Amino acid sequence: MIVQESMSLMQKLEILSDAAKYDVACTSSGTERKGDGTGIGNSIQAGICHSFAGDGRCISLLKVLYTNECVYDCKYCINRASNDVVRTSFTPEEISRLTIEFYRRNYIEGLFLSSGVKGSPDATMEEMIRAVELLRTKYRFQGYIHMKAIPGASPELIERAGFLADRMSINLELPTAEGLRRLAPNKTRKTILKPMKQIQVRHMENKQELVLYRHAPRFVPAGQSTQMIIGATGESDYQIVSAAEAMYQQYSLKRVFYSAFVAVNQDNTLPVLPQGPPLLREHRLYQADWLLRFYGFQASELLSDAHPNFNLLLDPKCDWAVSHLENFPVEINTADYRTLLRVPGIGEKSASRILGARRYHSLDFEDLKKIGVVLKRALYFITCRGKMMYPIRLEEDYIVRNLLDPSVRMPVPASEVTYRQLSLFEDLALAGQKGGMGV
Amino acid sequence: MNTECEMTARKAILVCEDSLEGIFTSVYEGWTLENHGEKVQISVREPDYPDFFTRVCPVTSDTQKAEKVLRTIRDKLGQRTYEALCFTAVSCHPEKGTLVFRVLRQAISGRRFDRRIMDNMADPSVNLTAKLRIRVWHEIHRFYGFVRFREISGKVLLAKIRPENDILEMLAPHFSDRCPNENWMILDSGRQKVLLHPQGGVCSVYKDTGTLSQINASLCEKDLYEDLWKGFCRSITIQERKNPHLQQQLLPLKFRLNMHEFS
Ligand code: SF4
Numbered sequence: 001m002i003v004q005e006s007m008s009l010m011q012k013l014e015i016l017s018d019a020a021k022y023d024v025a026c027t028s029s030g031t032e033r034k035g036d037g038t039g040i041g042n043s044i045q046a047g048i049c050h051s052f053a054g055d056g057r058c059i060s061l062l063k064v065l066y067t068n069e070c071v072y073d074c075k076y077c078i079n080r081a082s083n084d085v086v087r088t089s090f091t092p093e094e095i096s097r098l099t100i101e102f103y104r105r106n107y108i109e110g111l112f113l114s115s116g117v118k119g120s121p122d123a124t125m126e127e128m129i130r131a132v133e134l135l136r137t138k139y140r141f142q143g144y145i146h147m148k149a150i151p152g153a154s155p156e157l158i159e160r161a162g163f164l165a166d167r168m169s170i171n172l173e174l175p176t177a178e179g180l181r182r183l184a185p186n187k188t189r190k191t192i193l194k195p196m197k198q199i200q201v202r203h204m205e206n207k208q209e210l211v212l213y214r215h216a217p218r219f220v221p222a223g224q225s226t227q228m229i230i231g232a233t234g235e236s237d238y239q240i241v242s243a244a245e246a247m248y249q250q251y252s253l254k255r256v257f258y259s260a261f262v263a264v265n266q267d268n269t270l271p272v273l274p275q276g277p278p279l280l281r282e283h284r285l286y287q288a289d290w291l292l293r294f295y296g297f298q299a300s301e302l303l304s305d306a307h308p309n310f311n312l313l314l315d316p317k318c319d320w321a322v323s324h325l326e327n328f329p330v331e332i333n334t335a336d337y338r339t340l341l342r343v344p345g346i347g348e349k350s351a352s353r354i355l356g357a358r359r360y361h362s363l364d365f366e367d368l369k370k371i372g373v374v375l376k377r378a379l380y381f382i383t384c385r386g387k388m389m390y391p392i393r394l395e396e397d398y399i400v401r402n403l404l405d406p407s408v409r410m411p412v413p414a415s416e417v418t419y420r421q422l423s424l425f426e427d428l429a430l431a432g433q434k435g436g437m438g439v
Numbered sequence: 440m441n442t443e444c445e446m447t448a449r450k451a452i453l454v455c456e457d458s459l460e461g462i463f464t465s466v467y468e469g470w471t472l473e474n475h476g477e478k479v480q481i482s483v484r485e486p487d488y489p490d491f492f493t494r495v496c497p498v499t500s501d502t503q504k505a506e507k508v509l510r511t512i513r514d515k516l517g518q519r520t521y522e523a524l525c526f527t528a529v530s531c532h533p534e535k536g537t538l539v540f541r542v543l544r545q546a547i548s549g550r551r552f553d554r555r556i557m558d559n560m561a562d563p564s565v566n567l568t569a570k571l572r573i574r575v576w577h578e579i580h581r582f583y584g585f586v587r588f589r590e591i592s593g594k595v596l597l598a599k600i601r602p603e604n605d606i607l608e609m610l611a612p613h614f615s616d617r618c619p620n621e622n623w624m625i626l627d628s629g630r631q632k633v634l635l636h637p638q639g640g641v642c643s644v645y646k647d648t649g650t651l652s653q654i655n656a657s658l659c660e661k662d663l664y665e666d667l668w669k670g671f672c673r674s675i676t677i678q679e680r681k682n683p684h685l686q687q688q689l690l691p692l693k694f695r696l697n698m699h700e701f702s
Contacts, residue, residue: 010670013671014670014673014674017675022677035619039620040619040621042613048584049584050584050585051672051698052690053677054673054683055680056686059672060584102664104588104596104618105596105662107587107668262677276679277679356558359558360561361561370560
């Protein structure tokens with residue numbers, strides 16, 4: 001291993017942020033905290049994007065590894081022990097100083113601290129905690145901190161970290177235990193799930209403590225998240241979405257992130273992806289994830305053993321709707337919120353707007369357009385005052401063909417652009433509220 | 440109110456200063472006029488060609504009147520409507536004054552206050568107001584992230600922005616809470632005013648040219664952390680996922696002017 005001893009802060013930052021870039025989560029959402037006036041920083045529930053990188057991802061946190069000196073050998077990782085890359089580590093003082101200086105200039109909302117395994121999980125976790133302790137005590141930093149738990153670290157260290165961080169995460173890495181065994185031989189389901197359970201349980205206990213003592217210290221107030229690599233192993237979308245669903249239900253995770261596999265290493269256990277990372281697949285998984293979390297869908301409604309993968313040409317909600325035509329059409333002026341949410345082209349915002357606006361008078365298609373409903377998609381599934389927008393056959397093939405066909409144009413009013421912009425803004429705002437990554 | 444206005448006119452355009460104060464003073468004045476049968480418009484610019492039946496009345500901002508209107512809105516129509524109307528009033532929409540007035544006339548008739556007026560999205564004035572609210576809210580929220588401070592001689596943090604809507608003052612609560620123990624300033628270069636926060640103190644707005652030219656001179660200084668930040672933004676990008684189109688959609692070029700990572 002080539003460990004460079006004397007290295008400028010700039011070089012370290014380049015190496016250790018470059019090594020951290022494959023971690024997806026960069027959201028600063030989930031904690032609302034006013035500054036107490038004694039130090040620096042606050043935190044906004046919805047999170048704040050400070051910039052956007054060249055790949056279009058939001059930059060919200062100073063995302064770095066503490067060190068890329070790693071004794072583990074995960075096949076997919078650029079920092080695996082068997083790779084010949086330049087290694088370096090920050091010191092706790094360097095990390096905390098850099099965070100504060102970036103924060104003062106309004107570059108970031110806080111710190112995302114991950115790490116390779118230097119020596120042992122405990123030794124690594126100790127150093128990370130020291131850096132974050134400096135931030136919280138010396139600088140009285142009240143901004144956002146996301147800390148990775150190192151699989152295998154002792155429960156005491158997880159506990160200490162949890163009282164310093166806003167969010168913690170442990171990467172699930174791969175959707176199945178078999179995949180993990182093959183590609184991350186030093187990690188096991190057990191070393192990943194054990195701290196996850198600990199954080200969940202401690203978080204719940206802490207909620208109780210907070211009810212009794214409002215000023216009790218808070219344990220991981222923004223909850224925990226995890227991430228899975230997509231497309232490195234042969235799992236189906238159904239397996240992935242089911243794994244995510246289990247994470248939400250059994251570990252009360254705030255977010256599951258999906259990371260399209262990027263082939264950084266040559267290895268016979270890894271697929272070669274000549275077309276680049278499976279980004280569209282990743283996108284569909286995020287859309288499905290959204291349906292699980294906010295639209296009341298279940299994994300088994302969206303996919304099955306007979307239909308294990310998403311249609312790449314159709315978003316998961318349309319895909320579900322066209323194969324469940326018996327539930328449609330839905331009457332806009334009478335349907336309840338949950339039913340409206342299941343209509344393609346109607347989101348949370350427009351569903352609640354429909355409920356609000358129809359108290360004034362019954363709605364027609366023109367009103368829906370103003371409200372922000374995407375009629376191009378919705379028109380096959382709804383009626384207004386008992387009538388459909390156009391005479392339409394409620395047939396799967398016919399609808400799919402129309403939903404796919406880009407030449408199907410709506411008669412657009414002159415102000416269409418403004419509406420589109422509006423819904424774009426909302427999507428963004430929502431994405432912020434719901435934790436960063438939009439779908 | 441200008442009493443020399445032609446009394447037989449059917450339509451009155453109240454012309455006021457482009458500020459919350461100006462617009463809500465005009466709402467106050469316009470209310471009585473419309474009760475007496477005149478159709479009221481509120482404009483922050485002199486109208487170009489007022490027609491024969493229209494009289495143009497200049498309105499002088501009056502803090503007490505404006506506050507009275509704002510209090511009524513907040514108390515009787517609720518926080519949501521209050522926010523929507525304030526955001527509309529600082530927006531850059533040319534008809535914003537009239538828009539605020541029309542929404543209020545609908546929400547208040549006699550003693551009836553419709554707290555859910557903003558739900559009536561099928562109404563054109565409400566719809567546009569809701570749209571402007573989101574647009575302005577969104578700009579404020581964007582600037583929470585996109586403001587870039589530069590440290591000047593180790594003492595003061597200085598930032599320059601050029602917002603579309605008049606939102607400078609609305610940034611004060613957030614940044615005061617975030618950096619209470621710093622001296623910082625944010626300059627709105629389009630409107631030539633500066634929001635100033637002294638260490639441990641409260642914000643105020645300055646428009647005098649002395650302060651402004653001093654700030655402009657200081658903005659040329661170099662801050663070493665800018666290179667670290669630029670390096671970070673470069674190395675955090677995944678080359679295999681490069682997507683300048685998406686980047687531009689999320690971070691339009693007009694914002695990048697004052698962002699050091701793009702200079
Ligand atoms: S533990 Fe695995 S994924 Fe993490 S840095 Fe080491 S090799 Fe990479």
